[in-house]
Amino acid sequence: MSALLSGCITLTTDFGTRDPYVGIMKSCILRRFAAATVIDLTHEIAPFRPEEAGFWLGVSAPLFPAGSVHVAVVDPGVGTERALLLVRSQQQLFLAPDNGLLGFIMQSWPDAIALRIETQALRELGIEPRSATFHGRDILAPLAAELAAGRCKPESLGPVLVSIQPGKLAPASCNSAGVVTGSIATIDRYGNLLTTIDARMLESMRAPVVTFRNQRLEVLRTYGATAVGNALALINAFGRLEIAVASGSAVRSLGADWGEVVQVKDEAPLP
Amino acid sequence: MSALLSGCITLTTDFGTRDPYVGIMKSCILRRFAAATVIDLTHEIAPFRPEEAGFWLGVSAPLFPAGSVHVAVVDPGVGTERALLLVRSQQQLFLAPDNGLLGFIMQSWPDAIALRIETQALRELGIEPRSATFHGRDILAPLAAELAAGRCKPESLGPVLVSIQPGKLAPASCNSAGVVTGSIATIDRYGNLLTTIDARMLESMRAPVVTFRNQRLEVLRTYGATAVGNALALINAFGRLEIAVASGSAVRSLGADWGEVVQVKDEAPLP
């Protein structure tokens, strides 16, 4: 596995920012690795939707310096027997509970490898859970520090797994008729609907048309390419299909449930 | 232009903190300049009010180390033909779209110089927009990294402009009768009304009295200098006139619209 080091650690949680839980995780990183650069991705993941954290990591992590360590704590099962995982892909490391959070990354990136983090390996690093309820602080933060500091080899942490919990968010698929089916992966603060559909799946289409909640949407270039209030689809800054409303909120105008199906069909396919 | 370097970059946006958009901007800074110190100013600017970002930058930026780079992304016109600007003033650099955001700084600081950032200059730095919708990530973040790292001279980025979009927030003015007229520049979380009126404009007044929404307010020293619930004016920590309510909220007690007029008159002028 990679020996690349960036010193960079990102945090993605459902902790919010009202309580000092995020700052406390940082204290446990800095105690072991004072030179770490710690970046908050988001602390507003819905507590019972770890898959949303995995989606955001999937679109964000490749932008970080090679060798960055991404810690995700959306962990309703903390204190139960769920495993902790290390996933390596795209020269990035991911640490999270095995509860579906990293399923999207495992299914999306062919080079992804998952390890189960073993208690014994943690013990050798001096990492022991001091609580039953805050493994983000007790285990994942200090482990991220050791990895980011280059003092611990990922492959030493435990066995490679053949499969992990897949989670409720699958990559989009294409059927034999050329129809691409994906789903709503997250809804951002502007009310835009980010889907799992990768732009590369639409590259060969000559006239892609999006179907969502009985809407028929063309794929435009920017939010401003239609009149204010109109719904549209576009390829967003992450190379994914997104449904939006010009100068408005798609979730308010169209409605949308997390995980809901979105389809794309080519209306002018090559014969 | 200045060769001062602080390694410090600030971010001011309308992105909120629910989605990872701010963390993603930081990834693009760190990939180019790992030693940057990135400071969040605020990510809660009203999306269609870039002028508010400019006001906060005007009061905040002079406090940062000389050579800091301030990135502001409130950019409803992203993907259209609006220009991107670099403004230099007070040994600070500012990067933002040309949509009124930097108008207040240009009008307030006599030493301010604006450049239009040219596509060709960006290309020479290896900066190309990879999306039509997230120029904060694709252009301004990497450019801030290059500037803060000292690898790019501001004057190499494009031509000096004679004028930029002024925006809806002008510096306060004084008429021939000595009456100072300004406006509400922002309303903070405590409900205080921060105005554009610089304390130096009131220095020669012997008995300044503030008029706002039919209130007649004296200029006191601190929030606690009148009884709880009373409205007051004071010179705030940024050297600006502010309207407040002791242990209360001015916006709730008095009401206030963004941009609304505030006046100050000397009731005991020297004869």
Added chain:
Amino acid sequence: MSALLSGCITLTTDFGTRDPYVGIMKSCILRRFAAATVIDLTHEIAPFRPEEAGFWLGVSAPLFPAGSVHVAVVDPGVGTERALLLVRSQQQLFLAPDNGLLGFIMQSWPDAIALRIETQALRELGIEPRSATFHGRDILAPLAAELAAGRCKPESLGPVLVSIQPGKLAPASCNSAGVVTGSIATIDRYGNLLTTIDARMLESMRAPVVTFRNQRLEVLRTYGATAVGNALALINAFGRLEIAVASGSAVRSLGADWGEVVQVKDEAPLP
């Protein structure tokens, strides 16, 4: 006093994150100590409850590297004659107004020493209040920078105090019948009720039972150790008694006021 240095400074305030006040404090740290690592603990303390900041500092600060400097600004009395304090304990330094904020730490930690920060000592460091309303920026931020950089000895700042403002939050106590009485110190975003009761006070109990609002709660190991919707008590990740509802919100299910009494009794004491 300690000469340990970590370069680490934490911030705890009631400023929120909507306005740039926190970023502005950081600018004043970085201007004096560019290499500081600044960590946000929380900026959502209730403005008129400095004791809550002190409680969170008490549970968080010991996790930070030795020699860290913790700045707390919940300061409704800014601009009045209240003193500013430096407290040293557990190899950590705390800076805050003398308004009850640091009372809990002073009463909880036997090694805690408090000093009153003198205007003259600040002046020798080039620190002078430039405003009557933002001493966090004008005094505490630059002083934290000087302390964290090791350029200022804590004991040079002013006289040791025999007592400080105690605040409304006292450590839990145990009566002659063995009943432990504490109170609700804070309510987190999940609706969990964090109490002042230290787990060590319950160590000798064989069957501790918690009484709160006519509920009789057993002390379980994790949130998941009872059926969904049930109230429970547990020892949390900070070694304190906490009242929670499994997969729910204790504050919504049971109600709770800040400061309300919580008791623990041993129902099977050794004879």
